[in-house]
Amino acid sequence: MKTYDAIIVGAGPAGIFTVLELTRKEGAKVLLLEKGEDIDQRSSLGNLDHSAEVGNSSVADLSGWGGAGMYSDGKLTLSPDVGGFLHNFIDVKELTPLMEYVDDSYLRFGAPEKVYGLDVEEVRKLQERAEKCDLKLLPTRIRHMGTDRCPQVLRNIKESLQDKVDIRFKTSVRDIVLERNKAVGVVDEKGEEYRGKYVVLAPGRQGAEWLSGVSEQLGLSTVSNPVDIGVRVELRGSVLKELTDVTYEPKLLFTSRHFDDRVRTFCMNPYGEVIKEVYNGVSTVNGHSLENGNSDNTNFAILVSTSFTEPFNEPISYGKYIARLANFLGEGVIVQRLGDLLKGRRSTKERVARGAVKPTLQEATPGDLSFVLPYRYLTDILEMLTAMDKLAPGVYSRHTLIYGVEVKFYSMKLALSSSMETQVQNLFAIGDGAGVSRGVVQSSASGVLAGKEILRRLG
Numbered sequence: 389m390k391t392y393d394a395i396i397v398g399a400g401p402a403g404i405f406t407v408l409e410l411t412r413k414e415g416a417k418v419l420l421l422e423k424g425e426d427i428d429q430r431s432s433l434g435n436l437d438h439s440a441e442v443g444n445s446s447v448a449d450l451s452g453w454g455g456a457g458m459y460s461d462g463k464l465t466l467s468p469d470v471g472g473f474l475h476n477f478i479d480v481k482e483l484t485p486l487m488e489y490v491d492d493s494y495l496r497f498g499a500p501e502k503v504y505g506l507d508v509e510e511v512r513k514l515q516e517r518a519e520k521c522d523l524k525l526l527p528t529r530i531r532h533m534g535t536d537r538c539p540q541v542l543r544n545i546k547e548s549l550q551d552k553v554d555i556r557f558k559t560s561v562r563d564i565v566l567e568r569n570k571a572v573g574v575v576d577e578k579g580e581e582y583r584g585k586y587v588v589l590a591p592g593r594q595g596a597e598w599l600s601g602v603s604e605q606l607g608l609s610t611v612s613n614p615v616d617i618g619v620r621v622e623l624r625g626s627v628l629k630e631l632t633d634v635t636y637e638p639k640l641l642f643t644s645r646h647f648d649d650r651v652r653t654f655c656m657n658p659y660g661e662v663i664k665e666v667y668n669g670v671s672t673v674n675g676h677s678l679e680n681g682n683s684d685n686t687n688f689a690i691l692v693s694t695s696f697t698e699p700f701n702e703p704i705s706y707g708k709y710i711a712r713l714a715n716f717l718g719e720g721v722i723v724q725r726l727g728d729l730l731k732g733r734r735s736t737k738e739r740v741a742r743g744a745v746k747p748t749l750q751e752a753t754p755g756d757l758s759f760v761l762p763y764r765y766l767t768d769i770l771e772m773l774t775a776m777d778k779l780a781p782g783v784y785s786r787h788t789l790i791y792g793v794e795v796k797f798y799s800m801k802l803a804l805s806s807s808m809e810t811q812v813q814n815l816f817a818i819g820d821g822a823g824v825s826r827g828v829v830q831s832s833a834s835g836v837l838a839g840k841e842i843l844r845r846l847g
C-alpha cells in the first residue's frame with residue numbers, strides 16, 4: 389500500500405489550499421479524497437441561469453471539486469474579523485497577511501482585480517450615517533468573483549495541480565486510522581484503507597455531523613457554536629445601491645432593543661438571486677449573484693445569533709427544527725411580503741404577484757412566517773429592518789419580501805492548535821466543518837496554516 393506524506397479529506401476551499409501549500413514542496417506525496425464529483429461532472433454553469441436548479445442544491449451540489457465554494461457567491465472578504473474565527477487561533481497581525489496571501493492566490497488563478505470598500509472616506513461617511521440609525525457598519529474589503537467566475541477560478545487551480553497530487557472523487561471517508569494515538573491514515577466507506585503521515589479533515593458544513601461523530605469517537609474536545617437563525621430579505625436593488633456601490637456587501641450590526649440580541653446582515657447579493665439550500669433533507673434559503681449581477685433585486689440575510697447553555701445545548705437541532713417547521717407549513721421555503729406580515733395575514737400567490745418586488749426564488753410558497761419564527765426572532769428582525777430603513781429608505785417597504793428561514797449551522801468548534809492540529813497528533817481539522825471559518829477566504833487560510841505546519845515537519 390502506498391504511503392502518502394499527507395491525506396486531505398474534502399476538496400472545498402480549505403482542502404484545496406492545503407494541497408496547494410503542500411505541493412510547493414517538490415515531490416510531496418499528497419492524496420486528496422472527495423466524496424463528490426470532479427468539476428466537469430458537477431452541475432453545469434448553465435444551471436445558474438435558473439435559480440431553482442442551483443437552489444435545489446442537494447448535497448450533490450455542495451460536494452465535489454470546490455465544495456460549497458463552487459456555487460458560492462465568491463465574495464472574498466478580506467477583513468480578519470469577518471468570515472470566521474481564525475483570530476481566536478492566531479494573532480490578527482499574522483492573520484491579515486495570511487488572508488492577503490490567500491487573496492493573491494485567488495487573483496493569480498483568475499479572480500477579478502476590483503476590490504470594494506477601498507474608498508476609506510466614502511466608507512467613513514456611511515459609518516457615520518449608520519451610527520445615527522443605531523447600526524454599526526463594519527468596514528470590509530471585498531473582492532467579488534460571482535457565481536459565474538468561481539468555477540473558472542477553481543478549474544485553473546485544479547489544472548495547476550495536474551500531475552502533482554493524487555485525487556480520488558466519489559470517495560467518502562468513514563474512519564480515521566490511529567496507531568499509538570497518532571493519525572496514520574483513513575478508511576473510506578467501502579473499507580479501503582489509505583496511509584499517510586498526516587491527515588487533514590476539511591469536510592465543510594455538510595460534513596460537520598460526520599466530523600462531530602469522528603470527534604466523539606476519538607474523544608476530541610469540542611465547543612458548541614451559536615446557531616444563527618433568521619430570514620432572507622429581498623428588495624429592489626436601487627434601495628441599497630448607495631451602500632452596495634461602495635462596499636458591495638455592507639456588514640451591518642444591530643443590538644435589538646427588546647431582547648438585547650446581536651442581529652446582523654449577512655451575505656448580501658446586489659442584483660442577485662435568492663436560492664434554496666438543502667442540508668440533509670431540510671430546505672433553507674441562501675443567495676448568490678453573478679459578477680455583474682443577474683436581476684434587479686438585492687437580497688441579504690438578517691440573522692440572530694443564539695447560544696444555549698443548559699439543560700439544552702443542541703443549537704443545530706434547534707435550527708433544523710425551526711427550518712423544518714417552515715418546510716412543514718410551506719412544503720419548502722416560505723415567502724411573505726413584509727406588508728402582509730405586518731398586517732397579520734398570509735401572503736398568497738396573487739398578493740405576491742401584485743407586489744413591486746418580484747421574487748427571484750420562484751418555488752418559494754407564499755405563506756405566513758409568523759407561524760414559524762418565534763416571537764423573539766421576529767421582533768429582532770423587524771427592529772433591525774426598521775433601523776435599516778432609516779439608513780436606506782425603502783427597506784421597510786410593504787413590498788419587501790421575506791423568505792424563511794435562513795439558518796447557519798456553524799456546528800461545533802474543535803479544540804485546535806494555532807496550526808489547526810487536533811488533540812490527536814498528526815490529525816488536522818480545517819474549514820467550516822471544524823468550526824474555524826464560515827467563508828471562502830478564512831477556510832482557505834485555515835488550509836494554508838495546516839499545510840505550512842505539515843511542510844515544516846516534513847522538512
Ligand SMILES: Cc1cc2nc3c(=O)[nH]c(=O)nc-3n(C[C@H](O)[C@H](O)[C@H](O)COP(=O)(O)OP(=O)(O)OC[C@H]3O[C@@H](n4cnc5c(N)ncnc54)[C@H](O)[C@@H]3O)c2cc1C
Binds near residue numbers: 400592
Ligand atoms: C449558496 C452559497 C453562497 C456562498 N457565498 C459565499 C460568499 O460569497 N463568500 C464566502 O466567503 N463564502 C460563501 N459561502 C460559504 C463558502 O462556500 C464556504 O465557507 C466554503 O466553501 C467552506 O469551505 P470548506 O472547504 O470548509 O468546505 P466545503 O466548501 O463545504 O467543502 C467540503 C468538501 O468536503 C467534502 N466532504 C465532506 N465530507 C467528506 C467525507 N467524509 N469524505 C470525503 N469528502 C467529504 C464535501 O463533499 C465538500 O466537497 C457560500 C455558501 C453557499 C452554500
